[in-house]
Amino acid sequence: MSTGPITVGILGAGQLGRMLALAGYPLGLRFRFFDPNPESPARDLAPLTVASFDDSSALAAFAQSVDILTLEFENIPVIALEIVQKLRPLAPCPQALEISQDRLYEKNLCQALKIPTPANIAVETKEQLLQAVQEIGFPCVLKTRRLGYDGKGQKIIRAREQVDTAFQALAGSPLILEAFIPFTREVSQIIARNKQGEIAYYPLSQNVHRDGILWNTIAPAPDAAALIPQAQDYTTRIARKLQYTGVLAVEYFVHNGELIFNEMAPRVHNSGHWTIEGANCSQFENHVRAVCGLPLGNPNERGAARMFNILSTLPDTERMLAIPGAHVHLYGKAERPGRKLGHVTLCEQNAAQADELARQVESLLK
């Protein structure tokens, strides 16, 4: 990269884009965003092109206005990525998005790479579902293959009489039936891989979801030494297979002391927000470094981190900031049930200190 000002174009302008720009400006970069929503959280931070991901001329004009391209949202139509990729370097690649947009493709990739996944069968009709339920057994989970997020597009099926309701709720989209994994916990492995193939591994983090939405991350994940080699190995297999450039997040279930692939995100991830204060170099800075072909920063932790999402309603900011060590991140979004409005990070010298302050943070997030 020359020392001249490089402009990074980001497809999507949500909070992830906002935090990418905040991390990238210190590197002397400039930014532009593309998003259909004029009220996107990143709107204040750089010029925003408001257009649909179906608008090929707007996409082309956007690509031509920047030097390199990346994204912060995985459900961008692959055709949109193919349009911009002809005009400017794009990372990660469209293939990584294509796979991560479809739970079946993700599972097929894992199978090819010998990464364990829950047993799964693609279904479209009720007859196929009934057949699949017989093969997989109860409990199982019916999911839409595409466009699921934050627990949306999923139904747990615990008995025969729940099959119809689940099918009616999700029918109309291609579906996948998965065995329900009675996991002891969920962890995520975030890595950054740059154009040169160098990989930075973030500490494994442990995630707690509520109603399908990430609520709390503990990083580094406690008592996880035995899981780390597996997490790094599996995630590296995926990244290398896809010749991946940028930050990649893979969520795993922990079951019987082993990791089972759950899902992947070809972007910076909510379970890595703790890295802004909690790691030497955040996932956001490392994503920007990776896509610009720069050396990666140190992903190691700086202490014991706890991250809580701010969901649905905003807390009392003054009281939150009065908690020692509470780092508040608000995304500039209006309140709405289930919406991610911000997050709060703690990074303390040890887990006991972090947990004590975490109780104070939690008491303000009701």
Place this chain on the structure above:
Amino acid sequence: MSTGPITVGILGAGQLGRMLALAGYPLGLRFRFFDPNPESPARDLAPLTVASFDDSSALAAFAQSVDILTLEFENIPVIALEIVQKLRPLAPCPQALEISQDRLYEKNLCQALKIPTPANIAVETKEQLLQAVQEIGFPCVLKTRRLGYDGKGQKIIRAREQVDTAFQALAGSPLILEAFIPFTREVSQIIARNKQGEIAYYPLSQNVHRDGILWNTIAPAPDAAALIPQAQDYTTRIARKLQYTGVLAVEYFVHNGELIFNEMAPRVHNSGHWTIEGANCSQFENHVRAVCGLPLGNPNERGAARMFNILSTLPDTERMLAIPGAHVHLYGKAERPGRKLGHVTLCEQNAAQADELARQVESLLK
């Protein structure tokens, strides 16, 4: 502060403004800048009003477009501050700027507060200068009272025959002759004081200047335990006297184990740039918190920090980023001799580690 989006107007849009916005966005704030220079470093980060500080209608319109006002540049005409202050709350107050704009006023304030300063005498004519030199003795330093920065507007006088040259170089402005302090080192105390009068004290930092420009900061300053109470006490006296709100930086000479006031800056300060990675809550975030009336964040260090300014020419970014733990901050400015283009911060577990990496950073900054 309500949870609605508050817009902070910043007078001046240099690198300090840029870093204030980067620190303030996560708090859910919005920003606007006012600066005569359309190429100001903060231009990409928020709307920029390009107008002169003499343009009272532009100042008024700017003030009316924001909720609260602050500044990042101390040489704003006091009359400009008085115009905007009638329209919106402003911090710090015009009086703090008026004093810090004039080395004589600063010294008079210190005298009133019983804070040691170098012996000093205001001079305008050569006759007054000759008289003052006799009183103060050699070596002494002739300085312009106003608009000096980065070593500009100063001449050391070591003997009678240097008096004429020094006077000719600086004549035409009100001047001050000061005793030259043969200091063993220079330190700065940065504090943040919020509207409620709460004060956060950053660790004392030690500064090395080259050609009058800050080159390197070591934080916390080594072997400084005996100086800390004095630094906090003196700086608190100034802040309380001025009913100061925001970040205030005071530079002191260390001479015979005692502090002697050098100068003050009513703003975030270059000797506090290390706080972005090196303190729990940076000077930039705490300035924003202070002027918004929010509780202050923890100013304590997170390790042994070293900050180097990038002056005149840009280093090889790739090689700099390849140094483990090097945090690079570029301001988006073109190269020019003596210009501050960015800085690099290290924050390591101990001073020995920081010093070893500092040598690598220095080798890339020639």
